[in-house]
Amino acid sequence: MAGYVLKCRKCGREYGGDYRLFRCLCGGVLEVVLDLSGFRGLTHEGNLGVFRYSPLLPSISRQITLGEGLTPTLRLSSGGVEILFKLEYLNPTGSFKDRGSALSISKALELGVSEVLEDSSGNTGISIAAYAGRAGVKASVYVPSDIPLGKYLLIRAFGANVIKAGSRDDASRRVLDDLTESKYYIGHTWNPYFIEGTKTIAFEVYEFLGEVDYVILPVASGTLLLGLWKGFNELLSLGLINEVPKLIAVQACGYDSLSKYLSDVVRTECSESTSLADAIRLTNAPRLPYMAEAISRSGGRLVVINDHHIISAVKELFSLGFAVEPTSAAAYAAFKLIKGELSGKVLIPLTGSGLKYVGGYDSPLYKVFMGES
Numbered sequence: 001m002a003g004y005v006l007k008c009r010k011c012g013r014e015y016g017g018d019y020r021l022f023r024c025l026c027g028g029v030l031e032v033v034l035d036l037s038g039f040r041g042l043t044h045e046g047n048l049g050v051f052r053y054s055p056l057l058p059s060i061s062r063q064i065t066l067g068e069g070l071t072p073t074l075r076l077s078s079g080g081v082e083i084l085f086k087l088e089y090l091n092p093t094g095s096f097k098d099r100g101s102a103l104s105i106s107k108a109l110e111l112g113v114s115e116v117l118e119d120s121s122g123n124t125g126i127s128i129a130a131y132a133g134r135a136g137v138k139a140s141v142y143v144p145s146d147i148p149l150g151k152y153l154l155i156r157a158f159g160a161n162v163i164k165a166g167s168r169d170d171a172s173r174r175v176l177d178d179l180t181e182s183k184y185y186i187g188h189t190w191n192p193y194f195i196e197g198t199k200t201i202a203f204e205v206y207e208f209l210g211e212v213d214y215v216i217l218p219v220a221s222g223t224l225l226l227g228l229w230k231g232f233n234e235l236l237s238l239g240l241i242n243e244v245p246k247l248i249a250v251q252a253c254g255y256d257s258l259s260k261y262l263s264d265v266v267r268t269e270c271s272e273s274t275s276l277a278d279a280i281r282l283t284n285a286p287r288l289p290y291m292a293e294a295i296s297r298s299g300g301r302l303v304v305i306n307d308h309h310i311i312s313a314v315k316e317l318f319s320l321g322f323a324v325e326p327t328s329a330a331a332y333a334a335f336k337l338i339k340g341e342l343s344g345k346v347l348i349p350l351t352g353s354g355l356k357y358v359g360g361y362d363s364p365l366y367k368v369f370m371g372e373s
């Protein structure tokens with residue numbers, strides 16, 4: 001594992017790895033900066049899960065894993081473009097978030113934390129609950145009150161407390177109000193170690209697929225986007241790839257928080273806010289300016305998608321055998337909208353499982369497949 005410091009994106013102050021607050025004392029977000037001078041190879045084959053890439057991960061004395069990562073990729077040709085679907089929904093709790101939870105819970109355990117707090121639309125809450133349970137750490141998860149039933153029950157099933165807190169944005173405010181000395185805020189929107197886990201997707205792409213031209217991905221808190229950006233840039237700095245792929249961010253109507261930062265935006269008609277893409281309904285993500293910077297610097301853009309497009313995409317993905325949640329389908333919907341402008345290899349991480357939606361007459365997938373939406 002690599003030596004590292006935590007560096008503030010706002011004021012540049014640096015902290016050691018024993019630093020326990022979730023952000024800089026100035027209020028800025030922190031980023032792990034690795035010392036890669038001793039780099040000898042990408043993988044440590046004896047390690048499980050994302051820790052297989054430990055030469056490019058921050059040095060942490062504990063390794064909590066549920067076997068996340070190494071997800072398969074299926075190819076599909078579409079009008080001269082090769083789509084690479086990376087099946088991130090096959091991770092242990094059904095989303096790519098497990099990669100980030102492995103790192104952030106391992107770090108929490110190293111810091112001697114006995115209780116963690118998290119705010120989440122659902123997927124990260126489920127994931128943190130599972131990894132915290134595995135580590136023997138207590139977890140409380142703040143969620144939107146209209147969280148899909150399947151997601152709610154899974155957080156409870158993994159043994160965490162669940163607090164319904166109003167909207168997704170309300171959940172991220174409430175969790176900070178409830179912080180005390182003994183409770184560690186592990187929130188993935190702030191936690192710098194979480195991104196160290198999600199960046200392993202870039203390493204797998206490099207190792208198994210070679211270089212890709214585009215990545216199209218749903219964006220809310222930015223952990224996937226910034227993980228990919230950081231991972232590909234580390235590969236670039238080591239001379240392993242020639243170029244970082246263009247990052248096409250996808251957001252849903254009513255929650256297009258990146259619009260105000262970007263000029264290159266493609267949008268569908270947005271007469272109402274999404275009711276389907278529940279995993280990307282966060283508007284106050286602390287890393288927003290850095291997300292916009294990553295999209296611009298990669299040569300990418302933002303696509304804003306409505307529920308009508310998401311419904312077609314989720315139906316098509318299910319017909320191909322992919323049991324994804326509507327938020328994951330938003331990325332494929334965006335691909336269909338702009339595919340005439342694309343060429344080469346297009347990676348689409350299918351981020352979250354649709355199986356969490358099965359059950360409940362108010363579930364988004366029920367509305368899609370029973371024609372009530």
Ligand SMILES: [Zn+2]
Nearest residue numbers: 008011024026
């Ligand atoms: Zn600072």
